[in-house]
Amino acid sequence: MIIATAVLVVLAVVAAGAAHRQDPAKARGGALAGLRMLRGMLPLLVAAFFVAGMLAVALPTQLVHRFLGGASSVLDVVIGSVAGGLIPGGPYVSFPIIAAIHQAGASLAATVAMVTGWAVWNLGLLSFELALVGPRFTLIRVSATLLLPPLAGFATHLLFG
Amino acid sequence: MQRTMTVILFAAGVALGVVAFLEGGWARVGAGLRGTGSLLVETAVLIAAAFVLAGLIQVLIPRETVTRWLGEGSGWRGLLIGGVAGALIPGGPYAYYPIAVAFLRSGANIGTIVTFVVAKNLWTVSRLPIEVALLGVHVTWVRYLVTLAFPPLAGLLAQALFRGGGRWVRDGLPEAAE
Numbered sequence: 391m392i393i394a395t396a397v398l399v400v401l402a403v404v405a406a407g408a409a410h411r412q413d414p415a416k417a418r419g420g421a422l423a424g425l426r427m428l429r430g431m432l433p434l435l436v437a438a439f440f441v442a443g444m445l446a447v448a449l450p451t452q453l454v455h456r457f458l459g460g461a462s463s464v465l466d467v468v469i470g471s472v473a474g475g476l477i478p479g480g481p482y483v484s485f486p487i488i489a490a491i492h493q494a495g496a497s498l499a500a501t502v503a504m505v506t507g508w509a510v511w512n513l514g515l516l517s518f519e520l521a522l523v524g525p526r527f528t529l530i531r532v533s534a535t536l537l538l539p540p541l542a543g544f545a546t547h548l549l550f551g
Numbered sequence: 552m553q554r555t556m557t558v559i560l561f562a563a564g565v566a567l568g569v570v571a572f573l574e575g576g577w578a579r580v581g582a583g584l585r586g587t588g589s590l591l592v593e594t595a596v597l598i599a600a601a602f603v604l605a606g607l608i609q610v611l612i613p614r615e616t617v618t619r620w621l622g623e624g625s626g627w628r629g630l631l632i633g634g635v636a637g638a639l640i641p642g643g644p645y646a647y648y649p650i651a652v653a654f655l656r657s658g659a660n661i662g663t664i665v666t667f668v669v670a671k672n673l674w675t676v677s678r679l680p681i682e683v684a685l686l687g688v689h690v691t692w693v694r695y696l697v698t699l700a701f702p703p704l705a706g707l708l709a710q711a712l713f714r715g716g717g718r719w720v721r722d723g724l725p726e727a728a729e
Contacts, residue, residue, distance in 0.1 A: 398600040398680045405607035416610050424606025428599060435598065436591065437560035443587025444567035447579050479556060480643055481678045482598070486590060489685040501686070502694045509672040509698075518644035523652055526723040527664070530716050534665050534709040538701050545697045 435482050442486030449494045460497035463551065467543030470500035474507025474539060478514050498550055503543030510535045597684055605677060608641045629663040630703045637670025637702065641677045652724065661716035666706030673698045 409417035455461075457469050473491075477484045488508065492501045519528050571579040633654075640647055651664050674695070682691045709716065 395597040395600065395684070398597055398604060402600045402604040402607065405604055405611060409607055409611055412611075417607070420607035420610035421603050422606065423609060424603040425599075427606060428602035431602075433554075433557045434560070437557045437564065439590045439594075440564040440587050441560050441567065443585075443590060444564045444571060444580075444583040446586050447583035448567040448571040448574065479560070481681050483556075483560065485681055485685040492686060492690065498690065498693060501690055502697055505682075505686070505690075505694050506673070506698055506701075510669060510701075512672075515644050515672075518648055521725065522644075522648035523655075524720065524723050524725045526716075527651075527655075527720045530661060530709050530713050530720065531665055531668060531705075533712055534705040535669055535701075538669075538698070538705065542694075542697045542701070546693055549697070550693055 431482070434479070438479065438483035438486055441483075442490050445487055445490045446493065449490065454491060454494040454496055458491070458496035458500040460499070463497075463499055463544070463547045466497050466500040467503045467540050467547065470496065470503035470543055471507035471511065471539035474504035474509075475511030475513060477504075477508050484508050497547075499543045499547040502546040503539050506542040507539035510538050594684060597680065601677075601680055605641045608677070629660060630666045630706045633659070633663040633666040633706065634670040634674065634702045637667040637672075638674035638676050640671060640675075647671050655717060655721050655724070659717065660710065661713055661720060662706035662710035664717070664720075665709040666702045669705045670702035673701055 406417050406421060409420050458466050458473075460466060474488070477487055488501065488504050491504065496504070516528065519531070568580050568583065571583050637647070640650065647668070651668055654664055654667065679691070682694070686694075713719070
């Protein structure tokens, strides 16, 4: 966590420096736009962390162990993929939740399948896609990505299991 | 949309709190609240830095530049550029789907657009810090490695299954996108 924070702070400083060299107003504008975005998302973030915190104590650890804990790689990967697709929201909402499930005992393959399922089967994204690009694109995109989450899970199991 | 989402999440948190209470009483609920608090404190600087960086990237990489890179792309070059653009473009679906539509209009083929969207979903650089912070270096490394080939693979598959799909999608764009 400290390393990730340091990397991000350094990146932000470098980006600010680059923007400042182009135009000082640009650097201030970009940083302020980011902070405005943060202010807008703050309630959502707090809510997501609340869910993650409660999930960590409410998740029946035995249940996670039984369904995602590595006893059956097929079951792990399939349930992980589907669960990932059902987890709502952006990364700040879903990653705390996925991390809680992983810490409760989900296997590496199940966790990778969950992240991949969240990324490409995401039900929440579907409404944006249908509204903005239309059902024809959704049909093509879904057909091309249908097998990816379980594929990622099984590859993880074979390579790192 | 965001407000509804916030309300739903808080309701889910309360419901989970009830489950925790039934399992372990107030002590369990208290532990959950303490966990929430320490998560927030531990990630506060990280999150603030992430948002400042996202804002700066938006002013540093103008949208027109990305559109230019991808608009003319086709074949392997298009897939590669689509993948890299998807990995680099910051912002949520309300930001990258309109850009995908812009690429489609400028004549990009369906494989490039599918690669772009899947790369945004799987390779996105801006999500890397939060993924590392919350899931750890090992899980994140394995996850990126295992899904490394997926975006161009999905693009090729889309191209093979739906030859000429770009025009078909373009003709069926929602009216709001016209």
